[in-house]
Amino acid sequence: MTLRLHDTLSGETRPLEPLTPGFVGIYSCGPTVYGPVHIGNFRSFLFADILVRYVRYRGLRVKWVMNVTDVDDKIIRGAAAAGVGIGELTERWTDRFLTDARILGMTDPDVVPKATEHIPQIVALIEELSRRGHAYRTDDGSIFYQISSWPGYGRLARLDPENMRVGERVESDEYGKDDVRDFALWKGPKRGEPSWSTEVGEGRPGWHIECSAMSMTHLGQTFDIHTGGVDLIFPHHEDEIAQSEAATGKEFVRTWLHCAFLQMAGRKMAKSAGNIARVDELLERGTPPRALRYALISVHYRMALAFSDESLAAAASAVERLDNVLAALDSYSEEREDDPSLDDVLANGRRSFEEALDDDLNVSGGLAAVFEVVRELNRRIGARSLSTADARRAADFLLDLDRVLGVMSAPTRKLESDVADLLEQRAAARAARDWAASDRLRGVLADHGIAVEDTRDGQRWRRVGEPSRA
RNA sequence: GGCGACGUGGUGAAGUGGCUUAACACGGAGGUCUGCAAAACCUCUACUCGGCGGUUCGAAUCCGCCCGUCGCCUCCA
Structure with a gap:
């Protein structure tokens, strides 16, 4: 049995077959750092974290790249509003993002590339697209991608370009577009906006191009897995495919993974909807970080997840149950022969756990397997049928599965x-x-x-x- | 208008044709253990999977229709 993943582009769930045997390259669209990241965003980052952890648990090497978008309209506006430079603003919120991520037990990505540090790569990509006839320049110095030049456009999002509803508002800087659906690769210079002087002229990169440039820089022109929230399918990832494949002539991403929304009060959590929760404010209210992590990862990533005070409380109780059994195993001591049936309990538990995770990362199923073992262990602790060594083995077993989940806490012997x-x-x-x-x-x-x-x-x-x- | 996902108990949710007269967690009721408490364990807590038809020896699981919810088509994890 191997890990099977649901690819958005093909709509199929198929075995992960790494491009390079034993090595998996994963790119995750990270945050735009103009303010604090809310827990809906973190759901998708933690889903990628689970993916990375599980692939590693399965014995494969992973290079995990998660970008930070550090130049865009919102950042420019936010910096202006705060009266600071965009560098100061993005540095502050990048630090905050990484801090929150660590609090939530997210594995540190191997590379956290920033758009502003990849201007040469972005420019090179735009030049290549221009050479190949997929881009055109407008009077204001902007460069657009010509959707009509790419027949596969709309495949990822299953949208027919002909039937796309086109927003009524056309921003002034986009006025010269051939087709309203074309998107900016490069935005011409504007007063009060950051600008780079490059081979494609003055200006700054568009949003989508940075992810193409950064992912290919760090993972190659074709790589294994690209993750993000479902809201990025269109237009962001659709555009990434169009740009990247038009520029290289090669397949861009083998498997596209998209995480469903975190819902609060029946709606997707979104800044614009005003129904957001942040890590720091939940922590202030006394939420244990591991409970928050549990609440965000315990449901299959392609299912909408309902977040509420109740779900958080339930998660906290579940995490305590895990803490309790680990504490009981840690203090357990009994001079007796080993329990002959313990191996089966652990082996069966591991098999169920892996079967669930292999099935497109079914974390709920994996947790069910863990808790079944927990109940069995508690029974044996109560019956005193384990040896001291058994108890150690059982604890090691749980902590081993927790390399994937990241919700348990090994009992510490250290005390003030x-x-x-x-x-x-x-x-x-x-x-x-x-x-x-x-x-x-x-x-x-x-x-x-x-x-x-x-x-x-x-x-x-x-x-x-x-x-x-x- | 186009496209898509989802609808399982008091709650969050697994399960996608027989192993399930529906996992796991939370919550609730009763019990065991205990100086008390907590933890833990045991029993109970959906004869049923939005509704109606159909396919099948057999369906929560497949098909059709209907109802409802959410989402994408625009910045968005």
């Missing part, structure tokens, strides 16, 4: 000295059967964010709301 003191005092009180003191100390520890439980393996503690270990 004051907390360690309190735990010792409580253990002493319990030994003396001083229940009043024991209960009081439990309350004090809770104030330190430490939950204490009494088990057959003695006092057990865990932190409430630990960050992801990823």
Whole structure:
């Protein structure tokens, strides 16, 4: 069994067959950094993260490239409004994006290219398109891609160019277009806007061209997987294909993966709709980061995901269940022979997990497999039928699957000295059967964010709301 | 107007022809364990998969129609 993925372009779900055996190149459309990224955006980044983690779990090497768009209309407007240069604005929000991503346990991409650092590559691509007759220049110094020169246009989005509704508004800088559907490769210089002096003239890159240039620069003219939200299918990815394939004459991307929307209050989460939630504000409200990650990854990526306070609370409880079993396994100790049936439980669990993830990254199914093992482990912990070594093996097993999920927390043995003191005092009180003191100390520890439980393996503690270990 | 996706319990959702008289998680009810609590475990919580027809020995799963929701065709993860 191998990983099968649903390709948007062909509409088929087919096995991942890397261009280079053992190596997968993945490009993910990242954020435009003009403000904080909301959790709807993060859903699509975390979906790519799961993909990367699972491909690596499967033993393949991955080069993951996620771009940052650091020059566009919104950035220019935002910088002007804030009275700062665009570099200052984009640096601030890029840092913030990467910080939030780490809080959510997202794997660091191998390369995070920026549009402004790829101007030569972008220009070279535009020149090639001009040479091949796919681009034309307008009076204001802009360069447009000529859609009519590319017969495959509309294939990805399944749109018939003839039937496309064309927006009524035609911006002044696009006035000279041959066809309103043509899109800008290069925008001519304007007062108050950043501009580069290049072989194709003064100006700045259009949006779509940067992703073609950056992905091909870092992954080659043809690469394995390109990801993004479904809203990028058209026009962004459609345009990327048109540009890239027209310029190289080669297939651009082997597999296109698109993540469905995160919905809140029955609508897609979008800045324009005003129904957005941000990482920092959720954290301020006391949301454990791993619970947020769980809430965003636990549903299949091609299904709309309903986000709400309730779904977040349910995710937090599920994550706690995982923490609890890991803590129980960690403190478990029993002098006895190994449980002969444990291997089967773990092997079956792993098989179910992999079958689900192989099936176009069915995370829900994978989680079901994990929780089935968790229940089985809890039974054995209660029955004291595991050996101490079994308990270690079981914990290692769960943490191994968590290389893909990134929602668990390995119990830490490290404690602040004051907390360690309190735990010792409580253990002493319990030994003396001083229940009043024991209960009081439990309350004090809770104030330190430490939950204490009494088990057959003695006092057990865990932190409430630990960050992801990823 | 064109194109597409989805509609499963109190909630979030797996499942896409027989293994499912529907997984997993959350929530709820009862019980076991425990000094108490928590955790955990056990039992129960959809005789049913938007509606109506059809195909089939057999359908939540395939087909048709209808209803509803969301989305794309414009910046958007």
